[in-house]
Amino acid sequence: MLYDPICGRKVSAGSSGVICVEYKKRKYYFCSEGCRASFQREAERIRLHELARVGALLSSGKVRWGMA
Template sequence: MFFDPVCGLEVSTGDPRTLVGIHKGQSYYFCAECCLKVFEKKPDKYLKPKGHVSRFLERLTKANEKAFGRSGPPCH
């Protein structure tokens, strides 16, 4: 499983709806055409290394999603 670098949605390489973008020889997977287009405009914005606070917030978000469910991102 992979995560869309723009919206964070979990995507599967086996799903025919999953889109692929390549940046600096690395493949990235996207849930929708709009996410792929946003990524192509400014890929480095979505690939920056995360700091301590960002990693903490990401873990907190995942824990909340696991406990309470997740609503879909606005790109869908």
């Protein structure tokens, strides 16, 4: 099961009507056109937020994993 990165709803990649966008070699799934449009306006901020959530620390354009 996948989650819409905008509203957090569960979406199934195989069901009809699910909207998919590929951004920087990663696929994102959405429950509606509104969520897709919101993502496209703020795609880089959302991607950086995801990296921060999994422990990536950005420094001088480089990604370092772990704590500094």
